[in-house]
Each structure stands twice: as C-alpha cells, then as structure tokens.
Amino acid sequence: MENQLENRRVRMTKKMLKDSLLELLEHKELSRITVTEICENADVHRSTFYKHYEDPPALLREIEQDYLDIIPHSDVMPDEKGKADLLCTRYIKDPDDPAAAQSRSAGIYMACGSIGLMWDWIASDFPCSSREIAEAIFHLSTKISS
Secondary structure, three states: OHHHHHHHHHHHHHHHHHHHHHHHHOOOOHHHOOHHHHHHHHOOOHHHHHHHOOOHHHHHHHHHHHHHHHOOOOOOOOOHHHHHHHHHHOOOOOOOOHHHHHHHHHHHHHHHHHHHHHHHHHHOOOOOOHHHHHHHHHHHHHHHHO
C-alpha cells in the first residue's frame, strides 16, 4: 500500500512541476526559466525537482514524451511517422476506397506536419504561445482536410 501511495505522490509532484513549467512558458522562453521559478510556482522544494529532473529542458522533454506517448503506436511502427500512420488508419473505415486512401494520405500529412511544427516550435525556443501554435496547427489541418 505504501508503494502505491508513493507512486501517487510522485505522479502528483511531477504533474505539478509540469503544469508549472507550462504556465511559465506562456510568459517566458525556456532558456530564461529557472528551477527556482518552477518550484515556487508548483510549491515544491528544489531538492524534489532534482530528484526527478536534471534541469528545465529535461522536464520539457518528459512533457513532450508524454504527448507523443498518447499517440497510438505498435512495435511494428515505433517512429513518429509510424505513429501518425497508425493514428490515421485507425479512423478510416474502408482502406480499399480511393477516397478513403486520399483521406488517409491527408491525415498522415497533417499528423506528420503537426509533429514537425511542434518540433520546430520547441527548437526555436517557443517563439509564440502554446495557444498560438495549437491554433495554427488547427487552422492548417482544417484547410488541408476541406
């Protein structure tokens, strides 16, 4: 029982740290965010932060990985392109229908393009807010699918 409680505490602490970093990213570039700011915002001690993460970029990498892990995947297709491919095929009812194949191609294009835009946004040190990048991806995906 104690191990289960510990796991809950660790999950909650990590969630608070992740939420804190995401809040701070709305107002500052990652390179300007300190561990102290993250911890104060999350109401977590610095030693607790370092128990789980090396630095703020390591925390961000875990957040990124959390989002990538949400995308369905299998051992057959472990890379991001494979995840996008599986994500799109999951929602196509008749793969032999030419219209469905075109829809599948558009879906793969949107998924891979969205991942590419997010990686570029991160690599560029977040030149716009998460809301703005999400709106841009949604807008582009809407145009492609219509």
